Amino acid sequence: GQQLNQSPQSMFIQEGEDVSMNCTSSSIFNTWLWYKQEPGEGPVLLIALYKAGELTSNGRLTAQFGITRKDSFLNISASIPSDVGIYFCAGRMDSSYKLIFGSGTRLLVRP
Amino acid sequence: NAGVTQTPKFQVLKTGQSMTLQCAQDMNHNSMYWYRQDPGMGLRLIYYSASEGTTDKGEVPNGYNVSRLNKREFSLRLESAAPSQTSVYFCASIVGGLAYNEQFFGPGTRLTVL
Numbered sequence: 272g273q274q275l276n277q278s279p280q281s282m283f284i285q286e287g288e289d290v291s292m293n294c295t296s297s298s299i300f301n302t303w304l305w306y307k308q309e310p311g312e313g314p315v316l317l318i319a320l321y322k323a324g325e326l327t328s329n330g331r332l333t334a335q336f337g338i339t340r341k342d343s344f345l346n347i348s349a350s351i352p353s354d355v356g357i358y359f360c361a362g363r364m365d366s367s368y369k370l371i372f373g374s375g376t377r378l379l380v381r382p
Numbered sequence: 383n384a385g386v387t388q389t390p391k392f393q394v395l396k397t398g399q400s401m402t403l404q405c406a407q408d409m410n411h412n413s414m415y416w417y418r419q420d421p422g423m424g425l426r427l428i429y430y431s432a433s434e435g436t437t438d439k440g441e442v443p444n445g446y447n448v449s450r451l452n453k454r455e456f457s458l459r460l461e462s463a464a465p466s467q468t469s470v471y472f473c474a475s476i477v478g479g480l481a482y483n484e485q486f487f488g489p490g491t492r493l494t495v496l
Contacts, residue, residue: 275424304484313386313472313487314425359424368413368432368476369440370485372424 277360277373284350285381292376293344294360302363303336303343304370309356317358318345352380384408386488388473394494395463403458403491405473413476414456415440415485416448418469425472431456463495 277294284290294303302321306314318329320336320343327334334345343362347354360373389404405414412433417425417440427440431450445467447459456475460467470492474485 277424280422306487311489313474313489315487316484319484361425368415368485369427369430370425372417372426374422374424 275360275362275371275373277376279376280374281377281379283379283381286350286352288350290347290350290354290378291344292358292360293342294362294373295342296362296371297341298364299340300362300364301340303334304361304363305332305334305343305345306359306361307356308359308375314359347378350378350380352382354378355380386473386475386486388471388488388491390491391489392492394496395460396496397464399463399495400459400461401463402460403471403473403493404455405457405488406455407473407475407486408454409475409477409486410453411475411477411486412453414450415474415476416446416456416458417472417474418442418467419472419490420469428458428471460493463493465495467493468495469493 275294305317308314318334323340324338325336331348357375359375361370386407415430416428419425426442429448431437434453449457470490472490473488476485
Protein backbone atom coordinates (compact mmCIF):
# COMPACT_ATOMS: atom_id res chain seq x y z
CA GLY A 272 0.00 0.00 0.00
CA GLN A 273 0.90 3.67 -0.01
CA GLN A 274 3.58 4.74 2.42
CA LEU A 275 4.45 7.94 4.16
CA ASN A 276 8.02 8.22 5.38
CA GLN A 277 8.07 10.12 8.63
CA SER A 278 11.25 11.23 10.36
CA PRO A 279 12.77 11.23 12.82
CA GLN A 280 11.38 8.15 14.57
CA SER A 281 12.06 9.67 17.97
CA MET A 282 13.46 12.79 19.56
CA PHE A 283 14.65 13.44 23.10
CA ILE A 284 15.10 17.16 23.61
CA GLN A 285 15.58 19.74 26.32
CA GLU A 286 12.64 21.90 27.37
CA GLY A 287 12.75 25.17 25.45
CA GLU A 288 14.29 23.70 22.31
CA ASP A 289 12.61 23.86 18.92
CA VAL A 290 11.54 20.64 17.19
CA SER A 291 11.18 19.80 13.53
CA MET A 292 9.76 16.66 11.93
CA ASN A 293 8.69 15.84 8.41
CA CYS A 294 6.87 13.44 6.15
CA THR A 295 7.59 12.55 2.56
CA SER A 296 5.86 10.45 -0.04
CA SER A 297 6.41 9.31 -3.59
CA SER A 298 2.77 10.18 -4.31
CA ILE A 299 0.95 13.49 -4.49
CA PHE A 300 -1.47 14.35 -1.70
CA ASN A 301 -4.21 16.96 -1.72
CA THR A 302 -4.42 17.18 2.07
CA TRP A 303 -1.81 16.90 4.79
CA LEU A 304 -2.74 16.53 8.45
CA TRP A 305 -0.75 16.45 11.66
CA TYR A 306 -2.06 14.56 14.70
CA LYS A 307 -0.76 14.15 18.25
CA GLN A 308 -1.36 10.99 20.27
CA GLU A 309 -0.86 10.78 24.02
CA PRO A 310 -0.57 7.48 25.91
CA GLY A 311 -3.85 5.59 26.07
CA GLU A 312 -5.65 8.05 23.83
CA GLY A 313 -6.66 8.35 20.20
CA PRO A 314 -4.97 10.82 17.83
CA VAL A 315 -6.05 14.44 18.09
CA LEU A 316 -5.88 16.76 15.09
CA LEU A 317 -3.35 19.59 15.43
CA ILE A 318 -3.16 21.18 11.98
CA ALA A 319 -4.79 20.58 8.60
CA LEU A 320 -3.26 21.76 5.31
CA TYR A 321 -5.19 21.90 2.03
CA LYS A 322 -3.08 23.87 -0.47
CA ALA A 323 0.43 23.39 -1.78
CA GLY A 324 2.74 25.90 -0.13
CA GLU A 325 0.27 26.60 2.69
CA LEU A 326 1.85 27.51 6.01
CA THR A 327 -0.42 27.23 9.04
CA SER A 328 0.17 27.85 12.74
CA ASN A 329 -1.59 26.62 15.86
CA GLY A 330 0.01 28.29 18.86
CA ARG A 331 3.63 27.13 19.02
CA LEU A 332 3.05 24.66 16.19
CA THR A 333 3.65 25.50 12.54
CA ALA A 334 3.14 23.16 9.60
CA GLN A 335 3.67 23.51 5.89
CA PHE A 336 2.26 21.75 2.86
CA GLY A 337 5.21 21.16 0.53
CA ILE A 338 5.13 22.89 -2.84
CA THR A 339 5.57 19.54 -4.65
CA ARG A 340 2.55 18.16 -2.68
CA LYS A 341 4.72 15.20 -1.71
CA ASP A 342 5.90 16.40 1.67
CA SER A 343 5.01 18.30 4.81
CA PHE A 344 6.80 19.41 7.94
CA LEU A 345 5.79 20.27 11.49
CA ASN A 346 7.75 22.60 13.76
CA ILE A 347 7.22 23.05 17.48
CA SER A 348 8.84 26.10 19.01
CA ALA A 349 10.00 26.43 22.62
CA SER A 350 9.00 22.90 23.61
CA ILE A 351 7.41 22.21 27.00
CA PRO A 352 6.91 18.94 28.91
CA SER A 353 3.27 18.62 27.81
CA ASP A 354 4.44 18.38 24.19
CA VAL A 355 5.43 14.77 24.95
CA GLY A 356 3.61 12.29 22.74
CA ILE A 357 3.65 10.69 19.32
CA TYR A 358 3.14 12.97 16.34
CA PHE A 359 1.67 11.50 13.18
CA CYS A 360 1.43 12.94 9.73
CA ALA A 361 -1.42 11.78 7.54
CA GLY A 362 -2.21 12.38 3.91
CA ARG A 363 -5.24 12.16 1.70
CA MET A 364 -4.91 11.56 -2.01
CA ASP A 365 -8.42 12.02 -3.35
CA SER A 366 -11.94 13.11 -2.54
CA SER A 367 -12.55 10.09 -0.37
CA TYR A 368 -11.92 10.59 3.33
CA LYS A 369 -9.40 7.76 3.60
CA LEU A 370 -6.17 8.75 5.29
CA ILE A 371 -2.68 7.27 5.00
CA PHE A 372 -0.61 7.65 8.16
CA GLY A 373 3.10 7.99 8.76
CA SER A 374 4.73 5.76 11.36
CA GLY A 375 4.98 8.57 13.91
CA THR A 376 7.64 10.63 15.68
CA ARG A 377 7.93 9.98 19.41
CA LEU A 378 8.82 13.18 21.25
CA LEU A 379 10.26 13.23 24.74
CA VAL A 380 11.00 16.53 26.50
CA ARG A 381 13.49 16.77 29.33
CA PRO A 382 12.49 19.41 31.92
CA ASN B 383 -21.54 15.24 23.83
CA ALA B 384 -19.19 12.26 24.22
CA GLY B 385 -17.72 12.35 20.67
CA VAL B 386 -16.53 8.89 19.59
CA THR B 387 -16.80 6.12 22.17
CA GLN B 388 -15.38 2.61 21.95
CA THR B 389 -16.01 -0.51 24.01
CA PRO B 390 -14.31 -2.39 25.48
CA LYS B 391 -11.10 -0.51 26.36
CA PHE B 392 -9.13 -3.73 26.85
CA GLN B 393 -9.71 -7.34 25.75
CA VAL B 394 -7.73 -10.55 25.87
CA LEU B 395 -8.77 -13.40 23.58
CA LYS B 396 -7.53 -16.88 22.88
CA THR B 397 -6.72 -17.87 19.33
CA GLY B 398 -9.91 -18.84 17.52
CA GLN B 399 -12.29 -16.89 19.74
CA SER B 400 -14.60 -14.31 18.25
CA MET B 401 -15.56 -10.88 19.45
CA THR B 402 -17.11 -7.60 18.34
CA LEU B 403 -15.61 -4.18 18.97
CA GLN B 404 -18.22 -1.48 19.35
CA CYS B 405 -17.99 2.14 18.22
CA ALA B 406 -20.57 4.90 18.53
CA GLN B 407 -20.53 8.61 17.73
CA ASP B 408 -23.00 11.27 18.79
CA MET B 409 -21.91 13.99 16.35
CA ASN B 410 -24.32 13.02 13.57
CA HIS B 411 -21.36 12.17 11.34
CA ASN B 412 -21.96 10.33 8.09
CA SER B 413 -18.68 8.46 7.68
CA MET B 414 -17.00 6.08 10.12
CA TYR B 415 -13.69 4.20 10.05
CA TRP B 416 -11.83 1.38 11.76
CA TYR B 417 -8.04 1.51 12.02
CA ARG B 418 -5.47 -0.69 13.69
CA GLN B 419 -2.27 0.64 15.18
CA ASP B 420 0.82 -1.51 15.51
CA PRO B 421 4.17 -0.40 16.96
CA GLY B 422 6.22 1.59 14.47
CA MET B 423 3.58 1.37 11.73
CA GLY B 424 1.17 4.22 12.30
CA LEU B 425 -2.53 3.61 11.73
CA ARG B 426 -3.80 1.40 8.94
CA LEU B 427 -7.36 1.46 7.65
CA ILE B 428 -9.29 -1.81 8.06
CA TYR B 429 -12.78 -0.89 6.86
CA TYR B 430 -14.81 2.25 6.44
CA SER B 431 -18.41 3.27 5.96
CA ALA B 432 -18.90 6.38 3.87
CA SER B 433 -22.57 6.57 4.85
CA GLU B 434 -25.22 4.56 6.63
CA GLY B 435 -25.84 1.33 4.75
CA THR B 436 -22.47 1.19 2.97
CA THR B 437 -19.15 -0.40 3.92
CA ASP B 438 -15.88 -0.74 2.02
CA LYS B 439 -12.55 -2.44 2.55
CA GLY B 440 -9.51 -0.48 3.54
CA GLU B 441 -5.85 -1.41 3.45
CA VAL B 442 -5.93 -4.45 5.80
CA PRO B 443 -9.45 -5.99 5.81
CA ASN B 444 -8.55 -9.71 6.00
CA GLY B 445 -9.85 -11.42 9.13
CA TYR B 446 -12.40 -8.71 9.91
CA ASN B 447 -16.02 -7.91 9.17
CA VAL B 448 -17.96 -4.75 9.88
CA SER B 449 -21.55 -3.66 10.35
CA ARG B 450 -22.89 -0.13 10.09
CA LEU B 451 -25.83 -0.74 12.39
CA ASN B 452 -27.23 2.76 12.05
CA LYS B 453 -25.83 6.26 11.61
CA ARG B 454 -24.36 6.26 15.12
CA GLU B 455 -22.80 2.81 15.36
CA PHE B 456 -20.10 0.95 13.42
CA SER B 457 -18.91 -2.40 14.78
CA LEU B 458 -15.84 -4.45 13.93
CA ARG B 459 -15.98 -8.24 14.26
CA LEU B 460 -13.19 -10.75 14.52
CA GLU B 461 -14.69 -14.16 13.68
CA SER B 462 -11.64 -16.25 14.59
CA ALA B 463 -8.99 -14.20 16.34
CA ALA B 464 -5.31 -14.76 15.53
CA PRO B 465 -2.19 -13.53 17.37
CA SER B 466 -1.44 -11.29 14.35
CA GLN B 467 -4.57 -9.33 15.27
CA THR B 468 -3.05 -8.21 18.56
CA SER B 469 -3.17 -4.44 18.17
CA VAL B 470 -4.81 -1.23 19.27
CA TYR B 471 -8.00 -0.56 17.35
CA PHE B 472 -9.29 2.95 16.75
CA CYS B 473 -12.64 4.05 15.46
CA ALA B 474 -13.02 7.46 13.79
CA SER B 475 -15.83 9.50 12.28
CA ILE B 476 -16.20 12.50 10.01
CA VAL B 477 -19.12 14.59 8.83
CA GLY B 478 -18.23 13.98 5.21
CA GLY B 479 -19.38 15.89 2.17
CA LEU B 480 -17.92 19.14 3.39
CA ALA B 481 -14.57 20.75 2.79
CA TYR B 482 -12.22 21.36 5.66
CA ASN B 483 -13.49 18.76 8.09
CA GLU B 484 -11.43 15.94 9.51
CA GLN B 485 -11.68 12.70 11.42
CA PHE B 486 -12.36 12.50 15.15
CA PHE B 487 -10.86 9.44 16.83
CA GLY B 488 -12.10 7.35 19.75
CA PRO B 489 -9.85 6.36 22.68
CA GLY B 490 -9.05 2.92 21.29
CA THR B 491 -9.51 -0.74 22.20
CA ARG B 492 -6.37 -2.65 23.19
CA LEU B 493 -6.72 -6.26 22.03
CA THR B 494 -4.36 -9.09 22.86
CA VAL B 495 -4.77 -12.49 21.19
CA LEU B 496 -2.91 -15.32 22.90
